[in-house]
Amino acid sequence: MHQDQTPRRCVSRPHPELRHTAARVAEAAVRQGQRCPLLMVLGPSDAGKTTLSWCLARALTERHRQTAFLDADLGQSDVGPPTTVGWTWYVPDLERERPVEAREIYFVGATSPADCILGTAIGTARMTQAARAAGAEAIVIDTCGLVSGPVARELKHALIDLLRPSFVVAIQRKRELEHILAPWERCRSITLERLPSPEHLASKPRGLRRRRRQEAFAAYFRDTTTMTLDLRHVALHGLLPGLGEPVDGITRSLAQNSLGSRLIHAERSDAGVLLVTERPVSSERVRTLQEQLPEEAVIVRAQSELEGLLVALVDPEGRHTCLGRLLSVGVSAHELRLAVPIVPTEVCGVIAGRTSVDAEGRETDQS
Ligand SMILES: Nc1ncnc2c1ncn2[C@@H]1O[C@H](COP(=O)(O)OP(=O)(O)OP(=O)(O)O)[C@@H](O)[C@H]1O
Ligand SMILES: [Mg+2]
Known part of the structure; x- marks a missing residue:
């Protein structure tokens, strides 16, 4: 398919504590015995969602699962161009190459999910089906940082309800995700894993986000x-x-x-x-x-x-x-x-x- 030539992002070494957490969650997901466990990572902007998602994909791969990494963040895509939901197979150290080419994409058409929550939900569901059909033995879904307000709640609720992930991994600074998690608290098929966001992560200014999208489009x-x-x-x-x-x-x-x-x-x-x-x-x-x-x-x-x-x-x-x-x-x-x-x-x-x-x-x- 199309060769992606985006300048690679500077990816720092995986954080040991994070790798430990990812290993624990991946182990629990594998132990549950499902044919294809689905792990959905939620959190506000700049909370460490993508870094954790890649760590989870690595940990699942190390447990001999053919793992699909699914990027449902339309604006700051690591897999496929902005405006799309994309997925690819995880191979060791792929995160060092990001942003990476998608195996398949679903075009939503906008860079902000608030403009198209239905398209984002459909695209994420379609790409999950595609990864399953291709033989995925585990799927990690990275999501966007839109978590506050009714639109965010509607989108995240739709994603959880449509996909019924085995694990919802929720990274939060305080209690930003509780309004999204509350309806699923007693759902037997979903394990809610709450993690604190690492302190002092720098927030990416809008200009930087926009510039990254420009680089990604230009490369595409x-x-x-x-x-x-x-x-x-x-x-x-x-x-x-x-x-x-x-x-x-x-x-x-x-x-x-x-x-x-x-x-x-x-x-x-x-x-x-x-x-x-x-x-x-x-x-x-x-x-x-x-x-x-x-x-x-x-x-x-x-x-x-x-x-x-x-x-x-x-x-x-x-x-x-x-x-x-x-x-x-x-x-x-x-x-x-x-x-x-x-x-x-x-x-x-x-x-x-x-x-x-x-x-x-x-x-x-x-x-
Ligand atoms: N556990 C951690 N310890 C230290 N630094 C971290 C950790 N997790 C993430 N980071 C760093 O914080 C920055 C933001 O992380 P990341 O891109 O994963 O956040 P995000 O929630 O996916 O952001 P976005 O809102 O853009 O999707 C990155 O530079 C990353 O290397
Ligand atoms: Mg991210």
């Missing part, structure tokens, strides 16, 4: 090929032009007047009226147009927003083969031009994300 799209897809032969998921019928003249001029920008494309489908404008338009103008078309959803995208939009290519089995960067949409010619790191043999669908990146991997737009 470093060697790309331009691919043209015929919109008549692929299914489109998400808000990309090409799904609908041309709008009537009255709606077209109404839109043009309200939005105050030339329309590149206007179509109507079950999803609503999708308008692609030459220039970005203000949300007030979009609201005004929506008021005039109260019966249907009005979706407006500037041409510049579509350029660089991240998409995933889907194969006939429904797998997300790779990501692509949208280069242009030629609606009249029914074509999408994409920059892709590999050219898949068969593409039957394209999923549009909500993140755009430029050729250097910088995020240019997030909605």
Whole structure:
């Protein structure tokens, strides 16, 4: 698959105490006798989740389990590009190579799970199924640091309920995770393992997180090929032009007047009226147009927003083969031009994300 060339992160030596803890949890997981124990690591940002997850994967591998490392952190991915859930087999010292290439990915489309909790939960479940189907004898799931508030609770509750891990390893500084753990306290099939977060771990500033994502995107799209897809032969998921019928003249001029920008494309489908404008338009103008078309959803995208939009290519089995960067949409010619790191043999669908990146991997737009 695609060769990842991201600059490697400086990974310090495994901390002896942590290795000891991981060995204890891995031993308990193996002793339970399940064919494929699942260990889910939860915790706030910068609590040591990823470091512990790799240690657990190592400890399970040392106990002769073929172990899958599953990365469900969309923003700070160690496995696969940002915006995806990815998994790979653990091999000794793999953590020194991170970020690493994923064996399979599921495209969620955003870098923040709060924007897509359903997609994150589905992606994590799908990748867990994929790792099991590939013969995993243990799975470690690293998660994102979103743990406070109702959205976080909903996501983490969905993950636990969907996957029913044998172990939930909860790292917390105080009691940040208790509101998530409480409903599972008496669940017989789940062992809750509470660990204190090591003191004085430095927090990663937003700028650093963003820069790491940029590096990861840049590496993913470093060697790309331009691919043209015929919109008549692929299914489109998400808000990309090409799904609908041309709008009537009255709606077209109404839109043009309200939005105050030339329309590149206007179509109507079950999803609503999708308008692609030459220039970005203000949300007030979009609201005004929506008021005039109260019966249907009005979706407006500037041409510049579509350029660089991240998409995933889907194969006939429904797998997300790779990501692509949208280069242009030629609606009249029914074509999408994409920059892709590999050219898949068969593409039957394209999923549009909500993140755009430029050729250097910088995020240019997030909605
Ligand atoms: N037990 C530990 N002892 C000392 N340092 C640690 C320990 N665990 C993690 N660290 C260090 O703390 C930093 C953050 O750890 P890590 O990336 O694992 O946290 P995280 O919770 O996954 O962060 P994020 O919110 O970005 O996902 C890393 O530099 C790591 O080496
Ligand atoms: Mg992490």
